[in-house]
Amino acid sequence: MITLYAFGPQFSLPDPSPFVTKAELLLKMSGLPYQTDLNGFRKAPKGKLPYIKDDGELIADSTFVRRHLEQKHKINFDRGLSAEQKAIAWAFEKMAEDNLYWAIVDCRWMVDANFDKGPRTFFDKIPAPVRPLIVPMIRRQVRKNLHAHGMGRHSRAEIEWIATQGIDAIASYLGQKSFFMGPEPVGADATMFAFVASALCPQFDTPIRAAAERHDNLRRYVGRMTARYYPDRTELAGCKAAA
Numbered sequence: 014m015i016t017l018y019a020f021g022p023q024f025s026l027p028d029p030s031p032f033v034t035k036a037e038l039l040l041k042m043s044g045l046p047y048q049t050d051l052n053g054f055r056k057a058p059k060g061k062l063p064y065i066k067d068d069g070e071l072i073a074d075s076t077f078v079r080r081h082l083e084q085k086h087k088i089n090f091d092r093g094l095s096a097e098q099k100a101i102a103w104a105f106e107k108m109a110e111d112n113l114y115w116a117i118v119d120c121r122w123m124v125d126a127n128f129d130k131g132p133r134t135f136f137d138k139i140p141a142p143v144r145p146l147i148v149p150m151i152r153r154q155v156r157k158n159l160h161a162h163g164m165g166r167h168s169r170a171e172i173e174w175i176a177t178q179g180i181d182a183i184a185s186y187l188g189q190k191s192f193f194m195g196p197e198p199v200g201a202d203a204t205m206f207a208f209v210a211s212a213l214c215p216q217f218d219t220p221i222r223a224a225a226e227r228h229d230n231l232r233r234y235v236g237r238m239t240a241r242y243y244p245d246r247t248e249l250a251g252c253k254a255a256a
């Protein structure tokens with residue numbers, strides 16, 4: 014059975030990491046049996062989650078998880094899509110993963126009020142005496158990562174503007190379709206659900222959330238995806254509330 018290494022549900026989301034949520038949805042879409050392990054971070058091959066173990070083989074990074082499921086298990090996540098649609102799907106996914114993601118990181122980690130009710134809780138399990146050292150150290154590392162990416166060099170207003178452009182583009186392209194590319198979910202929905210649900214997350218008070226909440230179609234989309242892929246998870250209140 015495939016093992017998905019994840020952080021575990023938090024903040025009314027399937028996982029605080031949109032990449033883990035994406036990988037989990039790909040597994041759900043594949044119909045392959047899988048289990049979740051919440052203790053794999055320290056052994057992560059690329060230092061990040063998600064990764065999976067399949068028949069002893071480790072596959073790190075949500076995009077390579079998808080490629081693995083396609084190649085080894087012959088799952089066609091793009092069923093029915095034209096070459097043009099596949100190109101659009103890839104571009105939207107990478108916009109969310111490599112641009113919108115960093116705006117979400119900024120507003121969760123760099124805005125004190127959001128950090129306190131969000132990422133700070135990741136460290137609740139480490140011994141209290143070392144917490145005052147570890148937490149600021151990790152937060153400084155995230156600030157460096159934001160700077161290295163480039164997003165962290167912008168003002169907060171500029172970051173929020175970029176994020177709003179991304180959210181508006183996702184909402185415009187989704188339009189009145191049931192799923193991102195058409196009447197049925199495809200691979201891109203794993204990514205788009207993960208990022209739109211993260212943007213709408215009720216735990217954080219952010220202009221990104223406000224931007225997403227302005228689009229009824231995004232709220233309905235998250236509700237529809239939650240109903241289909243997490244029907245028994247009543248704790249995903251944030252996702253359900255979007256319905």
Ligand SMILES: N[C@@H](CCC(=O)N[C@@H](CS)C(=O)NCC(=O)O)C(=O)O
Pocket residue numbers: 029030031032060061062063073074075076
């Ligand atoms: N490109 C990777 C990104 C994964 C990623 O950024 N994971 C974050 C959580 S959202 C992580 O594990 N960060 C831990 C760290 O950087 O130390 C993917 O698609 O899986």
